[in-house]
Each structure stands twice: as structure tokens, then as C-alpha cells.
Amino acid sequence: ATSLMAGKKGLIMGVANDKSIAWAIAKAAREAGAELAFTYQGDALLKRVKPLAESVGSDFVVPCDVTDEASMDAVFAEVEKRWGKLDFVLHGIAWADKDQLKGRYVDTTLDNFSRSLQISCFSFTDVCRRAAPLMTDGGSLLTLTYYGAERVMPHYNVMGVAKAALEASVRYLATDLGEDNIRVNSLSAGPIKTLAASGIGDFRQILRWNELNAPLRRNVSLDDVGKSGMYLLSDLSSGVTGENHHVDCGYHTVGMLEPDSAPQ
Numbered sequence: 001a002t003s004l005m006a007g008k009k010g011l012i013m014g015v016a017n018d019k020s021i022a023w024a025i026a027k028a029a030r031e032a033g034a035e036l037a038f039t040y041q042g043d044a045l046l047k048r049v050k051p052l053a054e055s056v057g058s059d060f061v062v063p064c065d066v067t068d069e070a071s072m073d074a075v076f077a078e079v080e081k082r083w084g085k086l087d088f089v090l091h092g093i094a095w096a097d098k099d100q101l102k103g104r105y106v107d108t109t110l111d112n113f114s115r116s117l118q119i120s121c122f123s124f125t126d127v128c129r130r131a132a133p134l135m136t137d138g139g140s141l142l143t144l145t146y147y148g149a150e151r152v153m154p155h156y157n158v159m160g161v162a163k164a165a166l167e168a169s170v171r172y173l174a175t176d177l178g179e180d181n182i183r184v185n186s187l188s189a190g191p192i193k194t195l196a197a198s199g200i201g202d203f204r205q206i207l208r209w210n211e212l213n214a215p216l217r218r219n220v221s222l223d224d225v226g227k228s229g230m231y232l233l234s235d236l237s238s239g240v241t242g243e244n245h246h247v248d249c250g251y252h253t254v255g256m257l258e259p260d261s262a263p264q
């Protein structure tokens with residue numbers, strides 16, 4: 001444990017269970033001394049999120065569906081009431097219709113496109129707008145993205161388009177909020193077996209491909225992403241904003257490895 005984030009108060013959005021990337025980053029922030037609040041989506045997840053929150057010394061757990069304005073209003077009203085300020089927010093929320101995370105992107109329906117972009121991209125902009133007035137000492141806003149925004153990955157489809165929009169929005173948000181010393185970044189994680197990932201077709205093969213082709217010759221762990229997320233939420237990254245930080249064992253840098261250099 002360190003005191004790097006002692007006295008910092010942060011909102012963690014997107015924990016579904018102990019495999020969630022948001023949880024890994026929350027744990028790392030807590031180990032650095034931060035005080036945490038958690039949102040959960042729907043009653044079914046409360047029984048998972050509440051004990052996790054308790055395990056990091058937090059009884060601040062509030063429901064939030066990002067498509068429900070009243071619940072978003074309530075979250076930020078509660079933060080203002082309990083804390084009066086906010087130092088960081090982690091947004092680890094995305095959604096697309098499972099049936100369209102296989103097959104072809106060209107077949108995406110308008111309904112799925114709109115809802116995917118709303119939940120996976122607009123919700124971060126909405127969170128930033130609501131959080132900024134509470135960040136009276138400056139702050140850090142972080143969202144999670146994936147390489148499927150930059151290059152085509154199998155079955156990622158509309159999520160790739162939503163993540164591209166999310167990454168572009170990070171640059172605009174960083175520019176809008178920079179004069180208030182509020183930083184906005186994204187962390188592009190390599191593939192990790194989470195609840196959300198289980199909806200993506202052929203995910204096991206994607207994991208194997210990354211393991212064989214990443215410079216570090218392995219997949220990222222939750223711990224890798226947790227530590228880098230903590231860096232972006234903390235003052236360690238005080239000069240970093242508008243950035244998309246890859247935590248993917250270097251996969252995004254490679255065109256092609258030496259044909260026989262990969263592990264067999």
C-alpha cells in the first residue's frame with residue numbers, strides 16, 4: 001500500500017463482478033489510498049458489488065443505469081451530498097446486442113447501433129459533464145476501450161465503431177475540460193475474459209492470437225490493467241490528457257512477428 005492517492009475520492013462505474021476491469025482498477029486505486037464509491041447496474045448486481053465494495057472499505061454503493069437520466073442525476077447528487085467533491089471517475093461501461101457481436105458489421109440494425117453508441121460512448125460524455133463541476137481541485141476521468149476501434153477485429157462490429165467514437169470523444173472532452181485541470185484519457189486494454197467479453201464470438205481464439213503475436217508473448221492480466229489504470233487516475237499522470245494508453249502487451253505495435261518467434 002502507498003499513500004499516492006490518499007485523500008482522493010473516486011467514483012467507479014462498471015463493476016459487475018471480481019473479473020471486471022473496473023474492479024481491477026478500483027483495487028489498485030484503493031491500494032494507493034483512494035476512497036471509493038461504486039455504481040451497479042440493477043438489483044441483480046448489488047449482491048456482487050456490495051461485498052466487493054466492503055472489501056475495499058466502502059459502503060458507498062449506488063444504482064445506476066446510464067440510459068436512465070434519473071439514476072444518473074441521483075448518482076451525482078449523492079456524490080455531492082456525501083463528498084462535496086470528486087477527484088476521479090472510472091467509466092468501465094459498454095453494451096452491444098450479443099446477436100450482432102458475431103457475423104458481419106454491415107448487418108447492424110439502427111436500433112442496436114443507437115443503443116450501443118448511447119451506452120458505450122455517449123454515457124462517458126454524460127458522466128464527464130456531470131462530474132466536472134464536482135472536480136474543484138482538478139481531476140481525472142478515465143474510460144476503457146479496445147483496439148477494435150482502430151483496426152478490424154473479428155466480431156467486434158458495432159463495438160469497434162462505438163469505441164472509435166469514444167476515443168474521439170476523449171480528445172474533445174480533454175480539450176473542453178483541460179482549463180479546469182481536469183484530464184480525460186482512455187485505456188485500451190488487451191482482451192481479458194470478463195462477463196462482457198463472453199458475448200464476443202470466438203473470444204478464445206482472439207485471446208490465443210494475442211498471446212502468440214504480442215511482443216510480450218502473453219495476454220494482459222487484470223493486475224496489469226489495474227496498475228496502469230491507477231496511474232492514469234492518479235497524479236502520476238498529471239501531464240497526460242486526451243491520450244489513448246494501450247495496455248495490451250504491445251499487440252497494437254506489431255504488423256507481423258518473425259514467423260517462428262511465437263511460442264508454439
Ligand code: NAD
Pocket residue numbers: 013014015016017019020021022040041045064065066067091092093094095119144145146147188189190191192193194195196197
Ligand atoms: P464487465 O461485464 O465486467 O463490465 C461491463 C459493465 O458495463 C458491467 O458492469 C455492466 O453492468 C455495465 N453496463 C452495461 N450497460 C450498462 C448500463 N446501461 N448502465 C450501467 N452500466 C452498464 O466487462 P469488462 O470487460 O470489464 O468491461 C468494462 C469495459 O472494458 C467495457 O467498456 C469494455 O468494452 C472494455 N474493454 C474490455 C476488454 C475485454 O477484453 N474484456 C478489452 C478492452 C476494453
